[in-house]
Amino acid sequence: MRDVAIIGVGMTKWGELWEKPLRSIFVESALLAIQDAGVDKIDSMVVGCMSSGLFIGQEHLASLLSDYLGRNPVPSTRVESACSSGGLALRQGFIEVASGMSDVVLVGGVEKMTDVTGCEATYALGTAADQEYEGYHGLTFPALYAMMAVAHMHRYGTTRDQLSMVAVKNHDNGSKNPLAQFPSKVTVEMVNQSVMVADPLRILDCSPITDGAAAVVLCPADMVKKMKKPMVRITGSGQASDTISLSSRKDITWLESTHLAALKALAMAGRKIQDINLFEVHDCFTIAEIMVTEALGLAERGRGGKAVEEGLTLLQGKYPVNASGGLKAKGHPVGATGVAQAVEVVKQLRDEAGERQVKGAKRGLTQNMGGTGGSALVHIFEAD
Amino acid sequence: MPGIIGYGAYIPRNRIKVEEIAKVWGADAPSYKKGLLLEEKSVPSPDQDTITMSVEASKSALKRAGINPRDIGAVYIGSESHPYAVKPSGTVLAEALDATPDVHTADLEFACKAGTEGMFIALSLVQAGAIKYGLAVGADTSQGAPGDALEYSAAAGAAAFIFGKDRIVAEVLETYSYATDTPDFWRREYQYYPQHGGRFTGDPAYFKHVTGAARGLLAKARMKPSDFQYVIFHQPNGKFPLRVGEMLGFERKQIEPGWLVPKLGNTYSGSSPLGLTATLDIAKPDQLIMLVSYGSGAGSDGFVFRVTDRIDEVRDLAPRTRELLDRNKVYLEYGAYAKYRRKIRKAS
Amino acid sequence: MPTPSRYWREIPQRYRLEAEKCKGCGLILFPPRLVCPACGKREFEKTKLAESGALFTYTVIRVAPEGFEDQTPYAVGIAEMDDGVHLTAQVVDVDFARLKVGLRVKVEFRKMHEDGEAGVIHYGYKFVPE
Numbered sequence: 011m012r013d014v015a016i017i018g019v020g021m022t023k024w025g026e027l028w029e030k031p032l033r034s035i036f037v038e039s040a041l042l043a044i045q046d047a048g049v050d051k052i053d054s055m056v057v058g059c060m061s062s063g064l065f066i067g068q069e070h071l072a073s074l075l076s077d078y079l080g081r082n083p084v085p086s087t088r089v090e091s092a093c094s095s096g097g098l099a100l101r102q103g104f105i106e107v108a109s110g111m112s113d114v115v116l117v118g119g120v121e122k123m124t125d126v127t128g129c130e131a132t133y134a135l136g137t138a139a140d141q142e143y144e145g146y147h148g149l150t151f152p153a154l155y156a157m158m159a160v161a162h163m164h165r166y167g168t169t170r171d172q173l174s175m176v177a178v179k180n181h182d183n184g185s186k187n188p189l190a191q192f193p194s195k196v197t198v199e200m201v202n203q204s205v206m207v208a209d210p211l212r213i214l215d216c217s218p219i220t221d222g223a224a225a226v227v228l229c230p231a232d233m234v235k236k237m238k239k240p241m242v243r244i245t246g247s248g249q250a251s252d253t254i255s256l257s258s259r260k261d262i263t264w265l266e267s268t269h270l271a272a273l274k275a276l277a278m279a280g281r282k283i284q285d286i287n288l289f290e291v292h293d294c295f296t297i298a299e300i301m302v303t304e305a306l307g308l309a310e311r312g313r314g315g316k317a318v319e320e321g322l323t324l325l326q327g328k329y330p331v332n333a334s335g336g337l338k339a340k341g342h343p344v345g346a347t348g349v350a351q352a353v354e355v356v357k358q359l360r361d362e363a364g365e366r367q368v369k370g371a372k373r374g375l376t377q378n379m380g381g382t383g384g385s386a387l388v389h390i391f392e393a394d
Numbered sequence: 395m396p397g398i399i400g401y402g403a404y405i406p407r408n409r410i411k412v413e414e415i416a417k418v419w420g421a422d423a424p425s426y427k428k429g430l431l432l433e434e435k436s437v438p439s440p441d442q443d444t445i446t447m448s449v450e451a452s453k454s455a456l457k458r459a460g461i462n463p464r465d466i467g468a469v470y471i472g473s474e475s476h477p478y479a480v481k482p483s484g485t486v487l488a489e490a491l492d493a494t495p496d497v498h499t500a501d502l503e504f505a506c507k508a509g510t511e512g513m514f515i516a517l518s519l520v521q522a523g524a525i526k527y528g529l530a531v532g533a534d535t536s537q538g539a540p541g542d543a544l545e546y547s548a549a550a551g552a553a554a555f556i557f558g559k560d561r562i563v564a565e566v567l568e569t570y571s572y573a574t575d576t577p578d579f580w581r582r583e584y585q586y587y588p589q590h591g592g593r594f595t596g597d598p599a600y601f602k603h604v605t606g607a608a609r610g611l612l613a614k615a616r617m618k619p620s621d622f623q624y625v626i627f628h629q630p631n632g633k634f635p636l637r638v639g640e641m642l643g644f645e646r647k648q649i650e651p652g653w654l655v656p657k658l659g660n661t662y663s664g665s666s667p668l669g670l671t672a673t674l675d676i677a678k679p680d681q682l683i684m685l686v687s688y689g690s691g692a693g694s695d696g697f698v699f700r701v702t703d704r705i706d707e708v709r710d711l712a713p714r715t716r717e718l719l720d721r722n723k724v725y726l727e728y729g730a731y732a733k734y735r736r737k738i739r740k741a742s
Numbered sequence: 743m744p745t746p747s748r749y750w751r752e753i754p755q756r757y758r759l760e761a762e763k764c765k766g767c768g769l770i771l772f773p774p775r776l777v778c779p780a781c782g783k784r785e786f787e788k789t790k791l792a793e794s795g796a797l798f799t800y801t802v803i804r805v806a807p808e809g810f811e812d813q814t815p816y817a818v819g820i821a822e823m824d825d826g827v828h829l830t831a832q833v834v835d836v837d838f839a840r841l842k843v844g845l846r847v848k849v850e851f852r853k854m855h856e857d858g859e860a861g862v863i864h865y866g867y868k869f870v871p872e
Contacts, residue, residue, distance in 0.1 A: 147832055150803060161843070192871065206804050208802065209802040257829060325847055
């Protein structure tokens with residue numbers, strides 16, 4: 011396998027982009043990434059998108075986007091694993107370059123979520139769960155994570171305030187991110203008093219509905235050396251699957267797929283979790299970040315809430331989590347998230363993150379998951 | 395003769411009081427309560443309908459009957475609020491009980507007597523030897539037009555009876571049916587609420603047919619009112635069954651155990667059937683029970699039952715009717731009631 | 743909303759809680775599958791789930807997906823049934839204040855949703871307090 015580098019990143023501001031259709035949103039970020047990479051030719055495209063079908067009635071997305079990017083006849087592939095579609099696209103691109111199948115690969119993620127009503131969007135997101143045995147009963151994603159929270163709070167004593175602290179931290183970080191959908195700060199009181207969505211999760215515990223895209227360009231590391239650009243490599247990639255429904259899960263307070271994917275990525279990179287300087291994780295809900303912190307091994311099992319309370323994961327903490335603002339403040343255009351996490355890590359490793367820079371960051375990790383953890387993708391990035 | 399081998403009841407937990415309805419329409423609650431001898435009625439939750447209540451009542455009947463559901467040869471639901479205009483309720487019930495596919499199913503209607511006609515048909519098939527066991531359910535979630543007198547009483551409930559030749563709990567000694575074409579209460583297709591003839595629903599309708607059926611039944615069985623421990627009449631309100639009992643020579647104490655309407659309302663096709671389940675809950679071996687239903691349009695089905703020894707073994711294998719009536723109640727305001735009963739016009 | 747065929751196919755599970763037990767390791771699968779996820783075997787015998795259990799988690803949904811808007815707020819939970827199987831369903835006929843980990847529940851047949859005013863009515867199981 012060849013060494014794989016990320017040579018270009020691109021992302022535009024996320025939010026409710028009423029004037030822009032999905033195809034423009036994707037193309038804008040892709041063009042920025044290609045420009046940043048300084049390449050002319052791309053050999054292959056991989057697109058992550060959860061459901062252009064349900065949101066805008068569009069399938070055959072990869073073909074549409076290679077066309078609108080002006081890159082026909084480049085081979086173009088769309089991958090889907092619910093909210094980890096972006097991370098999955100990154101992995102597929104990585105595999106193409108590492109295997110020698112392609113040299114320059116554009117990886118992009120995109121989601122256009124505001125062309126449907128709130129109820130329809132909730133339904134579309136709900137298709138990441140078991141349709142016949144969870145969706146049929148009226149379950150939503152906030153409800154599924156709320157049930158994980160109830161169990162986690164019951165077993166480990168995780169508190170309402172600890173959940174809120176995740177949101178406070180991420181909004182604080184997000185306020186320093188010019189591309190974030192919600193760059194405003196919040197307080198624990200604001201979160202605790204925001205309207206209830208599915209007990210105990212309130213609206214400020216939940217990532218928003220967002221339109222947006224992100225893109226990166228991958229190439230063999232040797233190519234970067236020749237171009238004399240800063241070297242950022244993807245040194246580890248791990249993926250794992252777990253049950254689709256919570257009722258089949260052995261322990262609903264533990265994210266096994268994230269844990270296994272991280273072990274695989276770290277093994278490939280030859281690193282321990284303590285070697286990593288920053289983490290972009292999947293905080294679709296505040297409880298999710300707490301559980302990911304445990305699954306990655308940043309905190310002991312059951313002590314994720316305590317860890318947040320103690321400041322372990324603050325920007326200036328021992329393990330900065332979600333310097334970008336996370337899904338919570340940056341936004342969560344589902345298929346784009348996994349790629350945007352990579353964009354953030356690369357910027358951090360290039361020392362280009364401005365006010366939210368993690369000082370001296372040399373190694374970063376992204377964790378992206380689908381549904382309630384049915385799929386998980388973990389990647390490790392290192393700067394020379 | 396064959397008889398009932400298992401019986402079951404189901405009553406939803408929601409209630410609304412006469413006062414609450416009267417308040418909204420500017421009516422005088424005390425005079426309604428006095429005139430109807432009615433205090434409150436049951437209201438189905440939005441996730442309950444004739445089919446769901448029939449399933450639960452039938453499961454209780456199966457527990458008391460103690461038979462393999464595959465041996466049920468016929469399934470009938472009698473109702474005036476079948477969820478579909480075209481697609482049987484009975485097939486959903488038969489599937490839920492695992493009685494399919496070797497089963498005869500039909501949906502029945504005849505205003506409030508649809509339940510007892512199912513009982514008559516199931517009994518007759520067993521008697522004829524065409525089936526081993528037959529299930530008949532009377533269930534309704536009927537609507538009363540807002541502000542109309544019937545809104546105070548239109549309630550929801552279900553009662554299920556399994557008939558057979560062995561394992562009998564209440565043997566059927568005699569049956570009799572009485573019917574004429576009398577348009578006292580009706581609902582045309584595509585109309586949301588029924589209409590009725592006001593006071594015409596009394597003497598020429600309810601009283602004529604109930605007394606006609608009761609007298610016909612007594613004559614056929616060669617019995618008199620004092621032979622019976624209990625009698626159950628259709629209960630559109632609290633007054634009618636007491637009055638018709640008096641007219642026929644029954645005493646109040648014979649009527650009271652099955653007289654659920656003051657706290658339940660009129661459960662239409664479930665009305666006299668639930669009175670029967672409540673009576674079976676307390677009846678003793680060898681006691682005689684008379685049942686006379688009434689369905690507008692109009693007609694009455696009459697039955698004479700004799701309770702057997704087996705009643706003591708099965709009574710507590712499933713919830714008793716009065717337990718369902720009295721326990722775990724929740725009172726609704728008119729707004730919630732109107733939302734549950736889909737009386738609020740929504741965006742299409 | 744499920745199409746008639748998608749709805750109909752799951753009737754044995756939705757109406758009767760029909761499940762299968764793996765002949766290899768004894769795991770009870772609900773719904774039935776072709777491959778046992780525990781031992782990989784492909785032979786099963788028919789069984790039915792227990793109808794009572796206890797909640798090990800729950801929530802109250804206040805923001806509904808399409809088709810459930812009129813039902814909010816409604817409670818849902820996952821119960822460990824008395825045969826060890828985990829089952830997800832709505833929890834009805836219960837004051838929300840009574841919801842807790844460990845609440846004993848039993849299964850009841852209820853209407854799940856309707857495909858609008860003219861479409862098929864979908865039935866299934868919900869939990870009620872025991």
